[in-house]
Amino acid sequence: MTLIFLILAAITIVGTAAAMSFRNPIHCILGLTVGLVGLAMLFLHLGAQFVGFTQIIVYVGAVAILAVFAIMMTQGGRRLTETATKPQITPSLLVGGTVAGAVFAVLGWAMLGRPSTAIHSVQPVVSVNQIGQLLMHNYVLPLEIMAVLLTAALIGAVILAMPQERGKR
Amino acid sequence: MLGVGILKGLTETARNFVGSYFRKDRLTTIQFPEERAPRIEASRNFPFLVYDGPDAMAGLRCVSCFICEKECPPKCIIIDKSTDKKPDATGKLQFYPAEFKIDVSVCMSCQICVEVCPFDAIKMDTDFELSTQNRFDDLLWPKLRLAKSNEYYHEIHPTEAAAVDADLAAARAKAAPKPAAPVAPVAAAAAPEKGTTA
Amino acid sequence: MTPDTVDQIFVISKHWLLGYVPAMLQPLASAVLSVVPVLLAFPLLFAITTVLERKGLGRIQNRYGPNRVGPAGFFQFAADGIKSLTKEDVVPRDADQVVHFLAPLLLVIAAFLAYAVLPIGRNMVVANLDAGLLYFFAVGSMVELAVFMAGWSSHSKYSLLGAMRAVAQMISYEVPLVLASIVVVMASGSLSTVAIVEAQAGYTATLPHWYVFTPWGFAGFILFMIAATAESNRSPFDLPEGESEIIAGYYIEYSGFKFALFFLGEYLGMFATSALAITLFLGGWAAPFSFMTWIPSYVWFFVKLLALIVFFIWIRGTLPRLRMDQLMGMAWKFMLPMTLLNLFTAAVWHFLPNPLLRWPVCTALVVVPFVVLSRSMKQGKTLQVRTYRYAE
């Protein structure tokens, strides 16, 4: 529980909470970016350099931009999409909040109730080289499956988003 | 093949770059405040009022007929007609402008006032350095500032000015032999004097 | 002073200065002493580049360029800087104030962050990260977000169009940019920029072992530079700020110092990608000939950087702006296949140890696809002298 952890955790929580509570979807995406950059910093703080940078590339460079493009393509210039009225407590808000709170309570109770015993406190040194070796030897099958998945996702996304030809239906 | 055109273009620009340091004739830029481009006769900018003779206010050709004020598309000309009359360029007694103002900030130099003027009193200038520091008073030019001599007109547009002078002389010759009314002696007295100066 | 001392003078002076700092503050002081020179040197380079660019473009177009402030107009950047600092900062009424304010800051910060992993000289790098190249691209991807923020928050159609164009262009060209640099990672076996420079050390008969002097390295360098031009939104890929269509693109609603910050961020991004190109393909801070190693390493770095900047200016003065479909076609139909084939070529180079065999094979592997691709891109297009009906 260092100071750095607390700061980064605060950035992450504030960013993601903002992402889920702002009314303007673009603001939500920007908040999400802050939260995910905080998360990437946490990864770096934990010693996982490669994962941290990959997180930034994938989420800030790709997913956030993709989401922004999707918002611009679906809502165009309209700024406020969800009700512009003041937020009010509706049954759905209560139910959703309760479910989320309950999940958090259960998870927290499980963690605090059973403190983990084996704590490895030395920062492990991990080089990109090691990750590459593992990817090419132990994890070569998952890697190939990922490659197939990504190709399938690429083709699938293109086909889904492609405008259907006129007269086909 | 892709890239050949790019290489050609690169050599061309490189030739320009190096050439501009060695051959002065490549650089066509005129360093404005120090150097000036030669004056072109056909160039036109803001209008001015032509006067004959030594006295600018007495020799104004304008008779304040209001045609230019009416025709001006942006309505930037303001004329006050005089109450008395004085002889004009051809010797006829006419009104003269008590005040004649043009708003520089509104004028678009369209030359319509010049086209419509039947007295050859308003002509286009070539001066383009009209900027001032006061946007109200300094941009509303009064008669005194608008008036420029016929000599100046000859200097900036020699061909056109010569044609105008020939027309005026013809008009004067037509007006002079008519021994009409009591105004005739005054007109006759004024005409030769004007003719010598013009 | 020996050449070695001159080469290491900044490193030595940093250690000398650190000696006066109490031990507790040493890490902090070390970071500050590494970062501050970078924060000073590259904005200065930006200032010089703006003057160089304007003068160079002027000469290319047979003009003088700026020649009033200082000797031969060299202090024009000071005049420009003072002007932009003292100008009124206009924020549109409808703009999203917070995002509008943050966008230029994020752009400049992201541009500066990229310099952390670039080795400026021998032992002169702010942070030698194990995943340095990945870090560079991660930071570079934040620029896209800043550009989008600027365009969206201005609430103007021109800035939004410019931002959308810029983001689409940057995403499309990031793929060939990364793929073109991966060949170097394959050859050097490391993502660390310092290790990549070290892998190119050494000379064979005065000629260096730079990656640009291999078929795949040369092709990779050209592809990298094309992608870098597009990434930094420079002519001929300056559609996001195409003056004739969308005035100034995503930063049209910015004025005064924020506009200057955008300018700074854009040029810093260009320097950073150029510096990365130097690191990856041109041997970093190494001297081009073995008998010139006595010249300090950082001098070589900046000489190479200036050479690339001059090349960028030259290209800008030469080529007209592309159309949007040409831009995207270039990225996906030419750059992507070429970079992928280049990966294959680099692998072939690695597995063919015989130099007599690998030179012709790899050259053919680069040249033949290039010819085929450029033929296919030209197919169906008849190029002829254009005739004008009205303007003549």
Add this chain to the structure above:
Amino acid sequence: MNPLTGYLLLSALLFSIGLAGALLRRNAILVLIGIELMLNAANLNFIAFWRYGPNPSALTGVMFTIFSITVAAAEAAVGLGIILAVYRHTKTTDLNEMTSLKG
């Protein structure tokens, strides 16, 4: 409280925020973002367990996270593609208004 518990709590909180967003938001894109957040919470767990676990040299947590990020990216691409396709039919991204299955 040891450092691991802190990370696990943070991860649980992130998961709950993502869950709440996915349950409460009506914009389909933001629901997708909520799901991404839940995936990220899992990633944080993987990394924290790898760092404080008994055998960090095996890099299992790191590997899982890398694959998980890849899957999340693919999921986001396909998800947003689906949202765009749905938007083309219904002209809305509001989940409350998407009431019919027919295109």
